Structure formats: structure tokens, C-alpha cells
Amino acid sequence: QVQLVQSGAEVKKPGASVKVSCKASGYTFTSYYMHWVRQAPGQGLEWMGIINPSGGSTSYAQKFQGRVTMTRDTSTSTVYMELSSLRSEDTAVYYCARLAGGMDVWGQGTTVTVSS
Amino acid sequence: QSVLTQPPSVSGAPGQRVTISCTGSSSNIGAGYDVHWYQQLPGTAPKLLIYGNSNRPSGVPDRFSGSKSGTSASLAITGLQAEDEADYYCQSYDSSLSGSLYVFGTGTKVTVL
Numbered sequence: 328q329v330q331l332v333q334s335g336a337e338v339k340k341p342g343a344s345v346k347v348s349c350k351a352s353g354y355t356f357t358s359y360y361m362h363w364v365r366q367a368p369g370q371g372l373e374w375m376g377i378i379n380p381s382g383g384s385t386s387y388a389q390k391f392q393g394r395v396t397m398t399r400d401t402s403t404s405t406v407y408m409e410l411s412s413l414r415s416e417d418t419a420v421y422y423c424a425r426l427a428g429g430m431d432v433w434g435q436g437t438t439v440t441v442s443s
Numbered sequence: 444q445s446v447l448t449q450p451p452s453v454s455g456a457p458g459q460r461v462t463i464s465c466t467g468s469s470s471n472i473g474a475g476y477d478v479h480w481y482q483q484l485p486g487t488a489p490k491l492l493i494y495g496n497s498n499r500p501s502g503v504p505d506r507f508s509g510s511k512s513g514t515s516a517s518l519a520i521t522g523l524q525a526e527d528e529a530d531y532y533c534q535s536y537d538s539s540l541s542g543s544l545y546v547f548g549t550g551t552k553v554t555v556l
Binding site for chain 1 (some may be wrong): 445477479486488489490491493494495498500532534540541542543544547548549550553
């Protein structure tokens, strides 16, 4: 079955970077774009960016430009989201989600906590 | 900030019908871009509920329906059930220079009385 499995929870200090992975299975990895979406505690969903696993092209939300990098490894069917210069406001659950007529499959989420 | 506006909460008794509005603008819903709806149960990842304005993925009960008109969209839940208590989000594409290509609604909490 189609599945996205994300890496485990992270605790980081302000100023550090975090890299979250999202491993896809059950479908042709390069055939579907992948979104990254985050949700701060008690807040709504926020779109961060999108990557084309086929060519690696990306598009980021302006808010994260310069701080976020999305990459992929086609040999392992994995996409990555790295966020740098972390601050407390980046504490959130980060999700990957496949783009297919809406975001049809979601990862389980990765909790990133930024605390000194 | 979200460019799609939803009511913060709606409620209804079991069996009733509730609707959730999603108001956008000429750069997203009004430009003809599709609206999708997601259900998020407490502590879980969002789940696609409606795609392409009014289509239900396999396994989604037909109690859920979506529509779109002008710069707004709506999600209706008929025959409300206890397990429908969740947060609901609309989502679309935005062609303005707002800084985000894909936008979500502010979210609506549905409470079953």
C-alpha cells in the first residue's frame, strides 16, 4: 500500500538545523510531487514547499526562503526537508504529503522541538 | 497568515447537517483552482476528505460532500456522527504573490453535541 514514513522526533537548540526524512513506498516515487506542511501546537496547517522527486526542482513558501532546503534521493525513494537557523517558533509537527489531486497520502508527522 | 477563511467552529447534534464555508479570493478559489478538504482527528495526520471540489476518495462516506461557487467553497456533513468530531481544513492553489503557492484555510473545529 502507498505509505510515507517519516523520521523520528527531534529536539534542537535555537540556531541549529534539523533534517527530516520521508520515505515513500508502494508507488513510483518519481511520479508524484511531494509537499512539506507544518503545524505548530494548537495551530493550523502551514504549507512550506514542494519538491519534484523526478528532477529535484523545488518551490518554497516565501516565509521559509533561505532557511529551508528540500532534496530527494531516488535510490531510496526518500525526500528530505532541512530547516536551518531554528527558533522557538519552529516548534511544530512537520508532515510530508504526496500531491495527487489534493494531498492524498500523508506521513505520520515528525515533531521538532526547539528549546534552549 | 491563511488566505482562505473558515469559521473557527461549527456544531450539531447527531444526525444533523452542518456546513463549513471556505472563503478565498480571485487569486485562488475565484481563479478556478480546485479546492480540497482535509479531516484531522486529534493527534493524527490530516486525511484527504474531498478533492477537486466535490470528489470523494475511496472509503470516504457519502455523508461528506463538497461544492464550490465563485470565490468560496463549502463542505457539508449530513447525518452527523460522533466520529466526525475533528478539525477540517480547506486547501487550494494561489497565483498571487502572497508568498505561498498552496494555501490552507484557517481550520474549523466540528463539535458533535
